[in-house]
Amino acid sequence: MVRMKLVLAIVQDKDADSLAKEFIQNDVRATKLATSGGFLRAGNTTFIVGIEDDRVNEVLEIIKKSSHTREQYVSNMNMDAAGTSMLGKPVQVTVGGATVFVLPVEEFKHF
Amino acid sequence: MVRMKLVLAIVQDKDADSLAKEFIQNDVRATKLATSGGFLRAGNTTFIVGIEDDRVNEVLEIIKKSSHTREQYVSNMNMDAAGTSMLGKPVQVTVGGATVFVLPVEEFKHF
Amino acid sequence: MVRMKLVLAIVQDKDADSLAKEFIQNDVRATKLATSGGFLRAGNTTFIVGIEDDRVNEVLEIIKKSSHTREQYVSNMNMDAAGTSMLGKPVQVTVGGATVFVLPVEEFKHF
Numbered sequence: 041m042v043r044m045k046l047v048l049a050i051v052q053d054k055d056a057d058s059l060a061k062e063f064i065q066n067d068v069r070a071t072k073l074a075t076s077g078g079f080l081r082a083g084n085t086t087f088i089v090g091i092e093d094d095r096v097n098e099v100l101e102i103i104k105k106s107s108h109t110r111e112q113y114v115s116n117m118n119m120d121a122a123g124t125s126m127l128g129k130p131v132q133v134t135v136g137g138a139t140v141f142v143l144p145v146e147e148f149k150h151f
Numbered sequence: 152m153v154r155m156k157l158v159l160a161i162v163q164d165k166d167a168d169s170l171a172k173e174f175i176q177n178d179v180r181a182t183k184l185a186t187s188g189g190f191l192r193a194g195n196t197t198f199i200v201g202i203e204d205d206r207v208n209e210v211l212e213i214i215k216k217s218s219h220t221r222e223q224y225v226s227n228m229n230m231d232a233a234g235t236s237m238l239g240k241p242v243q244v245t246v247g248g249a250t251v252f253v254l255p256v257e258e259f260k261h262f
Numbered sequence: 263m264v265r266m267k268l269v270l271a272i273v274q275d276k277d278a279d280s281l282a283k284e285f286i287q288n289d290v291r292a293t294k295l296a297t298s299g300g301f302l303r304a305g306n307t308t309f310i311v312g313i314e315d316d317r318v319n320e321v322l323e324i325i326k327k328s329s330h331t332r333e334q335y336v337s338n339m340n341m342d343a344a345g346t347s348m349l350g351k352p353v354q355v356t357v358g359g360a361t362v363f364v365l366p367v368e369e370f371k372h373f
């Protein structure tokens with residue numbers, strides 16, 4: 041019998057689409073829950089993944105790649121007194137980050 | 152002490168109402184999560200069920216009965232060149248199907 | 263290595279905001295899922311909390327405090343035949359109540 045694990049991944053909304061795509065490309069069956077935001081970081085999405093024991097590390101790598109914390113430079117559009125818009129000085133912001141739980145599964149059924 | 156299990160069932164939206172009704176009729180307490188779709192099959196609903204150890208099989212049977220994969224014949228309305236609508240040849244489609252996880256529970260509280 | 267647990271708490275919508283506030287004040291990281299209602303009681307909210315083994319009881323106490331069952335007296339506004347509104351006799355109603363599962367976690371990652 042194949043042992044299964046349940047992987048619960050809470051990622052930022054902006055990482056959810058690329059993570060979903062990675063899951064499909066790697067033949068990982070995932071279900072997306074509508075998550076109405078964590079507290080510290082707004083806009084989280086939760087994925088439930090049922091996966092064979094020996095593919096857990098693969099799934100963790102996929103999640104890590106798509107949603108790890110990283111720095112980005114963002115330039116906002118500003119408007120000066122004359123109404124001319126100009127690109128503001130780039131600001132460094134931290135994006136991404138995922139919280140992942142691997143849970144034991146006693147029974148797994150597909151009807 | 153009664154041992155509890157957590158049953159997580161991901162079913163198709165179209166099976167969710169009848170499954171909910173079956174849970175109520177069989178005195179199974181379930182919570183429905185808003186699931187924003189799996190990838191392969193659009194429109195999934197996730198149920199969380201807390202259940203005593205010795206009723207897990209009963210719950211699995213209820214889920215199986217309400218949402219197992221089955222074939223259905225569907226006839227689409229077609230329109231011919233003259234604009235006359237006619238019932239198309241019945242097409243066989245697969246509906247239903249559930250993914251179910253039974254998880255161990257260390258503590259169960261009701262406040 | 264710190265052992266983690268996953269606490270899944272299903273509370274009434276009306277208790278969700280104060281519970282969320284308590285989690286923040288006690289430095290408990292929680293994620294709120296959009297739950298589309300239980301069956302018996304409409305309007306439930308589900309929280310997922312990842313917490314260290316030795317803080318599980320603290321989390322259970324927080325949930326209990328914010329969402330245990332309690333009696334409340336509610337007075338409805340009634341209107342008599344002449345169209346005069348008057349405060350009805352107070353009626354006792356039961357509010358609150360939470361269902362909580364503590365699940366074992368095999369791996370916990372933060373990317």
Ligand code: NI
Binds near residue numbers: 110
């Ligand atoms: Ni990277």
Ligand code: NI
Binds near residue numbers: 216
């Ligand atoms: Ni059948």
Ligand code: NI
Binds near residue numbers: 327
């Ligand atoms: Ni109280």
